[in-house]
Amino acid sequence: xxxxxxxxxxxxxxxxxGSLVDVYPALVMGNGARMEGMDASIFFTFFGLGALIxxxxxxxxxxxxxxxxxxxxxxxxxxxxTMPFPTIMGAIPGVSNFATWMMKNEMEKxxxxxxxxxxxxxxxxxxxxxxxKLAMDMFKLTREDLCDEVTSVxxxxxxxxxSAGASIIFT
Amino acid sequence: MSTKDLAGSSIEVxxxxxxxxxxxxxxxxxxxxxxxxxxxxxxxxHLEVIEFMRKEYExxxxxxxxxxxxxxxxxxxxxxxxxxxxxxxxxxxxxxxLGKPHGCI
Numbered sequence: 228x229x230x231x232x233x234x235x236x237x238x239x240x241x242x243x244x245g246s247l248v249d250v251y252p253a254l255v256m257g258n259g260a261r262m263e264g265m266d267a268s269i270f271f272t273f274f275g276l277g278a279l280i281x282x283x284x285x286x287x288x289x290x291x292x293x294x295x296x297x298x299x300x301x302x303x304x305x306x307x308x309t310m311p312f313p314t315i316m317g318a319i320p321g322v323s324n325f326a327t328w329m330m331k332n333e334m335e336k337x338x339x340x341x342x343x344x345x346x347x348x349x350x351x352x353x354x355x356x357x358x359x360k361l362a363m364d365m366f367k368l369t370r371e372d373l374c375d376e377v378t379s380v381x382x383x384x385x386x387x388x389x390s391a392g393a394s395i396i397f398t
Numbered sequence: 399m400s401t402k403d404l405a406g407s408s409i410e411v412x413x414x415x416x417x418x419x420x421x422x423x424x425x426x427x428x429x430x431x432x433x434x435x436x437x438x439x440x441x442x443x444h445l446e447v448i449e450f451m452r453k454e455y456e457x458x459x460x461x462x463x464x465x466x467x468x469x470x471x472x473x474x475x476x477x478x479x480x481x482x483x484x485x486x487x488x489x490x491x492x493x494x495x496l497g498k499p500h501g502c503i
Binding site: 255258259261262263264338339340348351352353 | 463464465466468474475476479483484485486487488501502503
């Protein structure tokens with residue numbers, strides 16, 4: 228169907244937000260690119276860094292506030308998808324934890340790895356993981372705060388250099 | 399759907415070159431597909447992975463994911479990518495005579 232078009236050979240994904248649902252798409256797409264034989268890298272910046280920080284990477288949460296697309300079916304409660312999930316409910320202590328727990332259960336059923344395991348799988352597959360230097364300086368983080376899967380800490384210029392010939396996708 | 403000459407016999411394959419019936423598979427066919435995919439020679443280690451995939455496919459109806467192959471200590475992810483460069487899940491499934499994998503992970 229697309230035989231006449233040039234196939235994508237490299238992708239660079241950028242993650243700037245740090246909720247569970249902000250991080251997973253980049254990991255799925257990056258890992259999926261490697262599965263298709265493409266080069267793939269993921270650049271984590273600002274709150275996206277949370278996925279790489281050893282102390283926080285296991286506790287990323289589903290955001291239950293300020294997301295108008297969230298509905299009663301979403302935290303896997305088997306309620307109608309047409310019933311909205313009021314933001315005020317999402318603000319109740321424990322609700323985000325509960326939604327996160329439900330979603331993680333669902334993911335495990337679908338053979339989706341946890342964030343740390345996914346990062347390991349992605350780098351084992353030959354994918355590269357980068358952390359943003361500016362965001363690290365801002366959050367007073369050092370390389371030691373980050374997990375072993377991080378390939379290197381880059382400036383934006385270095386990120387562009389490494390992304391030569393790649394499609395850059397901001398998730 | 400078309401037929402293809404693999405290892406001296408005419409085999410039915412789908413549009414992407416995957417075997418239509420996994421039961422017609424044998425090692426000679428595997429070697430022929432592997433060669434087309436740029437894997438030559440097909441070693442015992444390749445066959446170990448492929449035969450495990452076939453066994454799971456026969457038992458469960460789906461081929462194991464990369465994650466599962468790693469978790470069950472069949473083959474670590476790094477090695478799988480070395481054995482089947484440029485798309486391990488698809489290539490291994492193709493050589494194993496199984497259908498095109500549909501999983502995203």
